[in-house]
Amino acid sequence: MFLYKTVIGVNKQLNKLITIPFPHVETGINSISKAGELMLSAGAKKVMIVTGRVSSMGMTAPLCDSLQAKNIDYAIFNQVTPDPTIATVLNGADFYKKYNCDALIALGGGSPIDCAKVIGAKVVRDRPVRSMAGKLKIRRKLPPFLAIPTTAGTGSEATVAAVISDPAAGKKFAVIDPVLLPDFAIIDPKLMTSLPKNMTAATGMDALTHAIEAYIGTYNTPLSDNYAKQAIEKIFTYLPKAYENGQDVEAREQMSIASYEAGCAFTRAFVGYVHAIAHQLGGMYHIPHGLANAVLLPDILHFLQPYCVKCMNELAAVIGLIDGKEFIDAVIELNQQLNIPTHFPELQICDIPLIAKRALAEAHGTYPVPGYMNQKQCESLLRQFIAEQSHCDNVTAT
Known part of the structure; x- marks a missing residue:
């Protein structure tokens, strides 16, 4: 217990030295239509959309329309499942490079947003995903990043953390770094009305x-x-x-x-x-x-x-x-x-x-x-x- 209190006390002081910014937030019904404008302001030319097979149904169309209206190309990576794994992150990073993307949009619940965060981390710092576990292991700015939550729960669009599963070990681990915070967040309640x-x-x-x-x-x-x-x-x-x-x-x-x-x-x-x-x-x-x-x-x-x-x-x-x-x-x-x-x-x-x-x-x-x-x-x-x-x-x- 003494060791725990010592570690937490030290970390509390270090935590005060770290500045955590806020994303630029757009809210309201149909605010997803602002995605193209936000990505254009970040200089994006080709966006990787990170989503899940189910969560993306019926929601990617207005997002893609918004991007196309600003002449921004996109590629859809819809392989994210609940509790995204190391393998999914690796596949996503390969996808990002294969399609020459220069920005990220996460569409879905906490799983796609967390997965997109670590995909971005893998892109800018090519090291084993498991070695990113813990605090301040990335320390490099991610590509321009927009998070669009479709559930009201994880708050991942506002956080500096991502949780990834390691099925081989039967456990999860957290990656924590201020660089994981999305640049932009769109909070559109219309995307949540069909949630079971x-x-x-x-x-x-x-x-x-x-x-x-x-x-x-x-x-x-x-x-x-x-x-x-x-x-x-x-x-x-x-x-x-x-x-x-x-x-x-x-x-x-x-x-x-x-x-x-x-x-x-x-x-x-x-x-x-x-x-x-x-x-x-x-x-x-x-x-x-x-x-x-x-x-x-x-x-x-x-x-x-x-x-x-x-x-x-x-x-x-x-x-x-x-x-x-x-x-x-x-x-x-x-x-x-x-x-x-x-x-x-x-x-x-x-x-x-x-x-x-x-x-x-x-x-x-x-x-x-x-x-x-x-x-x-x-x-x-x-x-x-x-x-x-x-x-x-x-x-x-x-």
Whole structure:
């Protein structure tokens, strides 16, 4: 614990020395039509569009029309799947070079945006992708980069981080560097109206987790606090509305802004145990990241509340409640409204020690958590999420 506090204390001072800019943001219905103008202003001549096979359906047409209107050529790389892998990044970098691209547009949820970030990093710094894990490993400006989110959750359009999967190791790793921040972001709520209810719920809770963990962590600043509180207030008001009626454009727009605000908060103040554990569950079982966050959030807040009573009370006040206990109850109630499950059917008891070990290594090496969790506590917490006490046929390798 002493070593952890020392590392976090040093990193907190170093963090103050790093300037994190903001992207140029365009918002509003049909703002995707401004993509060509933004790329033209950056001097782009041929853009690589990074997207997924499903997420791009019906959305690439207005983007391509906007580029063509400004005589900007493009090539579409639609190979991104949830939890983008090292192999996808390598294929994307080869694609970028093969088609002589000079700029990037990411269209989709967090996976295409994160993948585009690391593709850009691979293009400007040709080194093994795995070696980019950690902080400040890129340090070279990416090609002109526009992010267009189609979900309201990851906030990746506002962050300096990208998460990539390493299937061979059954884990995920983060690449963190201010150069990964997109130059431009287009937040168009019309792109989100067809999002299914389950994805609306999971991505919305992902944004809520970003804001809460940024606020209660020890790297928080008045700037990050302000973004976090704004996001939390919007999410509690508009996420149930967006969930119940996907065509509610006002709810979609407010959630897209909340996601961006939460992204601005956590890219400056970092996250915590919820993300550290969720990353392991995603890497090992391919559980969607936002869903994992949503399921984990209430129990981890219960564990951390004694360490951050003042912060939790302040968050309660943001949504008109009295104290941290009421705030946690409100998170539980929101999960129930969104039909978020309370267990992980995939979780096997024999995997828990390894999941806990990896999660704590990630958290204690990177995140400024308000209270310290040891291996035994983490394992005990994880056991609460086992749906059935089934044995493992194969023990996951370390």
